[in-house]
Amino acid sequence: MSDWGGPPPRRRWRTxxxxxxxxxxxxxSLLLLLLLPIVALFTYAPFSRIVAAAENVYVREAIGVTLxxxxxxxxxxxxxxxxxxxxxARRRFFGRSVVESVVALPVAVPHLMVGLGLxxxxxxxxxxxxxTNAIGFPVNDTVWGVVLVMAVVSAPYTxxxxxxxxxxxxxxxxxxxxxxxxxxxxxFITVTLPVALRGIVAGLLLTWARAVSEVGGILxxxxxxxxxxxxxxxxxxxxxxxxxxxxxxxxxxxxxxxSSLFLLIAFVLFLAVRIGERSGWLPWRRGDLTP
Amino acid sequence: MSEWVVDGVETDLDAFHLGPVDLSLxxxxxxxxxxxxxxxxxxxxxxxxxxxxxxxxxxxxxGVDISDWMPEERSLGYVPQGLGLFPQRTVFGNxxxxxxxxxxxxxxxxxxxxxxxxxxxxxKRRYPARLSSGEQQRVALARALAAExxxxxxxxxxxxxxxxxxxxxxxxxxxxxATEGVPVIVVTHDPDLAFSLADSFIVLDHGRVRxxxxxxxxxxxPSDPFVARFAGYENVFDRATLEAGRERPFTAxxxxxxxxDGVAFGTPEAVxxxxxxSTWEGLVRSARPNPEGVRVxxxxxxxxxxxxxxxxxxxxxxxxxxxLRFNVDERTxxxxxxxxxxxx
Numbered sequence: 244m245s246d247w248g249g250p251p252p253r254r255r256w257r258t259x260x261x262x263x264x265x266x267x268x269x270x271x272s273l274l275l276l277l278l279l280p281i282v283a284l285f286t287y288a289p290f291s292r293i294v295a296a297a298e299n300v301y302v303r304e305a306i307g308v309t310l311x312x313x314x315x316x317x318x319x320x321x322x323x324x325x326x327x328x329x330x331x332a333r334r335r336f337f338g339r340s341v342v343e344s345v346v347a348l349p350v351a352v353p354h355l356m357v358g359l360g361l362x363x364x365x366x367x368x369x370x371x372x373x374x375t376n377a378i379g380f381p382v383n384d385t386v387w388g389v390v391l392v393m394a395v396v397s398a399p400y401t402x403x404x405x406x407x408x409x410x411x412x413x414x415x416x417x418x419x420x421x422x423x424x425x426x427x428x429x430x431f432i433t434v435t436l437p438v439a440l441r442g443i444v445a446g447l448l449l450t451w452a453r454a455v456s457e458v459g460g461i462l463x464x465x466x467x468x469x470x471x472x473x474x475x476x477x478x479x480x481x482x483x484x485x486x487x488x489x490x491x492x493x494x495x496x497x498x499x500x501x502s503s504l505f506l507l508i509a510f511v512l513f514l515a516v517r518i519g520e521r522s523g524w525l526p527w528r529r530g531d532l533t534p
Numbered sequence: 535m536s537e538w539v540v541d542g543v544e545t546d547l548d549a550f551h552l553g554p555v556d557l558s559l560x561x562x563x564x565x566x567x568x569x570x571x572x573x574x575x576x577x578x579x580x581x582x583x584x585x586x587x588x589x590x591x592x593x594x595x596x597g598v599d600i601s602d603w604m605p606e607e608r609s610l611g612y613v614p615q616g617l618g619l620f621p622q623r624t625v626f627g628n629x630x631x632x633x634x635x636x637x638x639x640x641x642x643x644x645x646x647x648x649x650x651x652x653x654x655x656x657x658k659r660r661y662p663a664r665l666s667s668g669e670q671q672r673v674a675l676a677r678a679l680a681a682e683x684x685x686x687x688x689x690x691x692x693x694x695x696x697x698x699x700x701x702x703x704x705x706x707x708x709x710x711x712a713t714e715g716v717p718v719i720v721v722t723h724d725p726d727l728a729f730s731l732a733d734s735f736i737v738l739d740h741g742r743v744r745x746x747x748x749x750x751x752x753x754x755x756p757s758d759p760f761v762a763r764f765a766g767y768e769n770v771f772d773r774a775t776l777e778a779g780r781e782r783p784f785t786a787x788x789x790x791x792x793x794x795d796g797v798a799f800g801t802p803e804a805v806x807x808x809x810x811x812s813t814w815e816g817l818v819r820s821a822r823p824n825p826e827g828v829r830v831x832x833x834x835x836x837x838x839x840x841x842x843x844x845x846x847x848x849x850x851x852x853x854x855x856x857x858l859r860f861n862v863d864e865r866t867x868x869x870x871x872x873x874x875x876x877x878x
Contacts, residue, residue: 413616413618415614415615415616415618416618416619416620416621418580418583418585418605418612418614418618419612419613419614419617419618420618420620420631421584421585421604421605421606422583422584422605422606422608422610422611422612422681423606423611423631423632423635423677423678423680423681424606424632424635424636424681425606425635426604426606429635433631433634433635434620437620437622437623438620438621438622440622526622527622529622529661
């Protein structure tokens, strides 16, 4: 705005100082609330303990299986939840509100209930039990059970985020693309999806975060993970259940150490994504007004 | 070089009905579509572009009925309100897009050519959000041309442009019609653009064509208050206002010439105080110089009448409270809302 001319504005604050102070105080309070438990974890577990945890083969297996299962859960969610979000954003159909409410349900109820529901569905001897075993995806106490629970409890975030993102895409932009010669499918791939991608990715990140943090449902459906189907790893637990076990056994120091280790991993992953977005390496925030 | 005929097109959008609309466009010709908000201008453009089905009538391109064709098959450069630029693509990516779709091997070179032609080369790595509205308009036009359209359909091209950018875009559109023979349909609220660009006009009102013809038809026979104002009539009065003051002489005189939608008359010149006989007199409310002279707002009865004092400037501008006299040339008085001005 150099062509405004005149002397530089005399007021130092573009927003009033009280208003700014209020924003800072409130934001800082929340940040503190988020940070303090983490600080507690790191101070309780000496650094040597964290290193020892990182070298412990059981911890590695637990973290490995958690990342593995959550990765599959996120991919499966992307495959199924994005189309549902698109449908909800673009089509008006009878029962749409019901569908939207059903989508929100797994988020709104204790996850033990979700796990219990899934457990009842695949009770040994039930048709679904026989079916999942027959196609090589047994879910009781397997990694597929973990994936199933994770996907069910975390997919709603991606459905909701992609619905909102698709709704926000300007219909006139899409019409212009059609007019320029793109068929409906091409418009979706080249315009709709790229424009909505930022919001969808935010949803997928939430989905992933929710998936790795899942405990309740997993406790019921796949407390212990045995090799089965395509998973040939050792007998293990997800890291959440692993920490829960340590806590139950009264081993606070190890519980804190493993928690700290996993926190570091999650933090680095999130940070990498954010930096990737800001720097333009990851494509979905390109063209935003705010860099 | 294409010839387009719109033959009795009608369409429905929810409760709104448009049409029938008839239009014909020879190569290089431009049509301006006018009308107040909600008159159906955008609906007409979207119907031509294939986003709304024709309920009746046909759209012919070089004699071929394309009414049932998909939007992507119509070879029509549609620029919507807001321009429809792809936010996640750079200027380069936007302009290249239509050629990517067609798999043109020379897409990059063609893109560079178009960017150079529209003076966008230095901006090619920018994203649309970082461009001024004039730059965005040029990108939209360059991208539309990249698809080698046989008709350009543009909704409100002048929106949010400053005087310079308007002039520039006007030149570009004129060039385009001359060199490539692409016909143009624009929806606009801007009389300057319309009169400088368009060979013919259609005026829509509540989905119906109120008037179709060249600029003279519009200027000589304004059909309704909207067209009258668009055609530069500053004195437009609706019937209810006139009815309310019917016992006053000037109002009553106007009412006698008014149609269902009221009356419009051309801006009279103020009559000098001595020597020239005059019929009406009013009180000056304001007087401001403009390119045509001094624009004077005058209260006559309870009506606000606009007069002009032609240039050269008078020695002294009229002041609020001064009395000015004027005559109204009966040839410039038009009844509005009558069948006389309309096409149907």
